Amino acid sequence: xxxxxxxxxxxxxxxxxxxxxxxxxxxxxxxxxxxxxxxxxxxxxxxxxxxxxxxxxxxxxxxxxxxxxxxxxxxxxxxxxxxxxxxxxxxxxxxxxxxxxxxxxxxxxxxxxxxxxxxxxxxxxxxxxxxxxxxxxxxxxxxxxxxxxxxxxxxxxxxxxxxxxxxxxxxxxxxxxxxxxxxx
Amino acid sequence: xxxxxxxxxxxxxxxxxxxxxxxxxxxxxxxxxxxxxxxxxxxxxxxxxxxxxxxxxxxxxxxxxxxxxxxxxxxxxxxxxxxxxxxxxxxxxxxxxxxxxxxxxxxxxxxxxxxxxxxxxxxxxxxxxxxxxxxxxxxxxxxxxxxxxxxxxxxxxxxxxxxxxxxxxxxxxxxxxxxxxxxx
Numbered sequence: 115x116x117x118x119x120x121x122x123x124x125x126x127x128x129x130x131x132x133x134x135x136x137x138x139x140x141x142x143x144x145x146x147x148x149x150x151x152x153x154x155x156x157x158x159x160x161x162x163x164x165x166x167x168x169x170x171x172x173x174x175x176x177x178x179x180x181x182x183x184x185x186x187x188x189x190x191x192x193x194x195x196x197x198x199x200x201x202x203x204x205x206x207x208x209x210x211x212x213x214x215x216x217x218x219x220x221x222x223x224x225x226x227x228x229x230x231x232x233x234x235x236x237x238x239x240x241x242x243x244x245x246x247x248x249x250x251x252x253x254x255x256x257x258x259x260x261x262x263x264x265x266x267x268x269x270x271x272x273x274x275x276x277x278x279x280x281x282x283x284x285x286x287x288x289x290x291x292x293x294x295x296x297x298x
Numbered sequence: 299x300x301x302x303x304x305x306x307x308x309x310x311x312x313x314x315x316x317x318x319x320x321x322x323x324x325x326x327x328x329x330x331x332x333x334x335x336x337x338x339x340x341x342x343x344x345x346x347x348x349x350x351x352x353x354x355x356x357x358x359x360x361x362x363x364x365x366x367x368x369x370x371x372x373x374x375x376x377x378x379x380x381x382x383x384x385x386x387x388x389x390x391x392x393x394x395x396x397x398x399x400x401x402x403x404x405x406x407x408x409x410x411x412x413x414x415x416x417x418x419x420x421x422x423x424x425x426x427x428x429x430x431x432x433x434x435x436x437x438x439x440x441x442x443x444x445x446x447x448x449x450x451x452x453x454x455x456x457x458x459x460x461x462x463x464x465x466x467x468x469x470x471x472x473x474x475x476x477x478x479x480x481x482x
Binding site: 138139141142143144185188189191192193195197198199200201202203204205206207208209210211212213214215216220221223224227228231235249250251252253255256258259262263266267270274284 | 379381387407
């Protein structure tokens with residue numbers, strides 16, 4: 115797990131709309147326009163992208179395309195074997211982690227809030243560009259990943275809400291003896 | 299999805315070792331010691347934590363405990379209904395997203411690298427404090443979540459590696475007609 119900042123080098127010719135809030139990368143790559151625009155400028159001045167303008171409702175819209183050196187840099191990044199960045203900040207789950215000080219009803223509410231948040235992210239992925247295209251197969255595959263992963267989280271929350279309401283131990287629980295035997 | 303920075307308010311009396319790299323919160327709450335120490339100082343000067351020193355191998359170790367106002371602040375944070383932060387940066391998945399420009403063999407390698415990384419995170423969770431304690435039930439539950447979630451990702455990668463090698467469409471694929479029908 116590496117903490118260095120990797121500039122968002124890859125920008126492809128296929129339409130990735132920076133203003134699309136339900137963008138297909140949003141759920142696994144947090145980046146604000148304030149981070150993306152300077153990076154696009156840098157890539158352009160480095161000759162990895164070219165920019166053209168297109169009229170769009172009275173004002174010009176920037177269209178970026180990858181140059182040959184840009185595509186070489188993309189392939190290099192894709193095939194390099196250095197540690198990939200993995201960084202997660204999930205406050206809803208952090209609340210679950212610290213929920214022992216609450217009443218059972220409040221605990222269920224914390225899990226319900228976590229579920230609602232992940233349902234909203236799942237809806238965002240569902241509303242994102244769904245069409246399969248032969249030349250953008252992996253965008254489609256990443257979307258399937260998001261649907262599956264967020265679906266898993268939503269189901270996990272539902273299960274836990276039920277377990278807490280019924281006073282059951284959660285799925286996967288091992289008693290002290292089982293844990294002791296496994297870690298011996 | 300909210301982008302504000304939430305200070306890591308909750309610090310409980312139960313042992314959370316800041317030097318434990320396989321800490322049970324690491325996989326869902328990225329925070330470096332450089333972020334945590336100033337925050338602990340602030341919480342102490344605000345009267346939400348008290349600090350005591352304990353001899354530890356020739357030098358003093360700081361032990362923080364939550365005060366009554368601190369526990370009130372913790373409960374307040376846990377039960378407030380504002381948007382919880384959700385921020386993810388998964389470079390391995392970003393590579394999958396852009397993998398169309400690669401050969402099939404290279405694509406499989408990208409997915410294999412994503413699997414290896416998530417297997418390492420899964421191992422970290424497995425090695426983390428496993429013991430169930432009645433007063434730290436939700437730390438245990440969060441760990442079960444991590445085991446389940448990372449296990450799901452590892453299985454997804456394995457499946458995709460097999461699909462790519464066999465030239466199969468990935469699980470969950472819907473042809474253009476099915477997608478068109480659903481989004482109509």
